[in-house]
Amino acid sequence: xxxxxxxxxxxxxxxxxxxxxxxxxxxxxxxRPGVSTREIDRAVHDYIVSQGAVPSFLNYDGYPGSAxxxxxxxxxxxxxGKRKIREGDIVSVDVGAYIGGFHSDCAGTYAxxxxxxxxxxxxxxxKQSFFEGIKFAKKGYRVSxxxxxxxxxxxxxxxxxxxxxxxxGVGAKxxxxxxxxxxxxxxxGPRLIPGMTLAIEPMVNMGTAKIRVLSDGWTVKTLDxxxxxxxxxxxxxxxxxxxxxxxxxxxx
Ligand code: MF3
Ligand code: CO
Numbered sequence: 001x002x003x004x005x006x007x008x009x010x011x012x013x014x015x016x017x018x019x020x021x022x023x024x025x026x027x028x029x030x031x032r033p034g035v036s037t038r039e040i041d042r043a044v045h046d047y048i049v050s051q052g053a054v055p056s057f058l059n060y061d062g063y064p065g066s067a068x069x070x071x072x073x074x075x076x077x078x079x080x081g082k083r084k085i086r087e088g089d090i091v092s093v094d095v096g097a098y099i100g101g102f103h104s105d106c107a108g109t110y111a112x113x114x115x116x117x118x119x120x121x122x123x124x125x126x127k128q129s130f131f132e133g134i135k136f137a138k139k140g141y142r143v144s145x146x147x148x149x150x151x152x153x154x155x156x157x158x159x160x161x162x163x164x165x166x167x168x169g170v171g172a173k174x175x176x177x178x179x180x181x182x183x184x185x186x187x188x189g190p191r192l193i194p195g196m197t198l199a200i201e202p203m204v205n206m207g208t209a210k211i212r213v214l215s216d217g218w219t220v221k222t223l224d225x226x227x228x229x230x231x232x233x234x235x236x237x238x239x240x241x242x243x244x245x246x247x248x249x250x251x252x
Contacts (some may be wrong), residue, residue: 001177002169002176002177002193002196004236005171008189010157011238012099012102012195013234013245014245016098016103016245017104017106017244017246020048020106020246021246022047022051022248023067024095024107025251026044026055027040027043027044028048028093032112032113033086033089034085035076036081036084037080038081038090038244041065041069044093045058048095051099053098053099054097055098056104056105057095060109063077064079065079068093068094068107069091069094070091070219070220071089071144071204072227072228074219074228075165075220075221075228076107078092078218085112087114088111088114088115088119088149090115090227091109092107092108092229092230095107095109095225098174101172103215104246105232105234107232108127109127109231110123110164110231119227121235122159128153129150129151129202129231130202130231130232132153133149133202134242136148137192137235138192138237142186142188142189143179143189143192144187145187146180146200147184148183148186149186150183151182157207158205159205160202160208161203161209162211166179166201167199167232169179169209170196180198180199194239197235198235199235200233200235201231202231203228203229205222205228206222207226210223233247234246
């Protein structure tokens with residue numbers, strides 16, 4: 001069942017969204033050569049807790065961090081650790097915060113120092129694919145209208161879409177119905193209704209779409225070792241334009 005949030009519940013989700021977006025921004029600012037992924041995770045954890053919230057990912061199915069930090073060919077779910085970020089790396093940071101009974105979830109991909117033009121384009125296209133997708137995050141469209149718009153845009157640059165992991169409803173649970181794939185034909189899936197809250201999260205690979213999961217049980221990497229980028233926001237379906245809940249001063 002897709003849970004449609006009341007106005008009061010939406011207010012609570014806005015609060016969670018602001019904290020989550022601020023944690024992402026803080027992490028993004030920390031991305032530079034020499035910083036370890038553990039340091040970023042620690043800062044995300046401490047910020048979320050300082051706001052009276054709980055990191056949504058910590059202990060989720062036994063996940064050991066507050067952020068997922070995925071470098072270069074890591075697609076998602078990179079476990080923070082002693083790895084130091086190097087010049088030229090691209091670093092995806094995914095964060096979630098739980099407060100007042102509701103979760104919010106967002107991610108972004110950041111450059112460490114000077115990165116290749118190709119990597120810059122990958123980051124930009126991944127972010128823009130989200131914005132192409134939410135042109136259809138409106139009352140009356142269907143979930144796969146979002147999926148299709150994301151795919152068509154990202155693939156037009158020769159990039160490929162990860163299939164095994166998808167966006168999702170978000171609310172009282174981190175993962176709710178419906179699934180929001182980043183690929184597919186338009187006109188399928190549930191119809192969008194005001195009050196639905198979706199985590200829309202394109203994962204875009206420079207080379208093959210194929211991925212593998214490492215033996216740590218979490219880290220997802222591209223099969224060909226080429227780079228991957230991730231961008232995600234928590235989005236509210238309204239009677240008009242979609243409202244992005246994971247913003248700081250309107251920025252995301
Ligand atoms: N942000 C991820 C998602 O969108 C969740 C990370 S899994 C966790 O589904 F275990 F780290 F929580
Ligand atoms: Co998510």
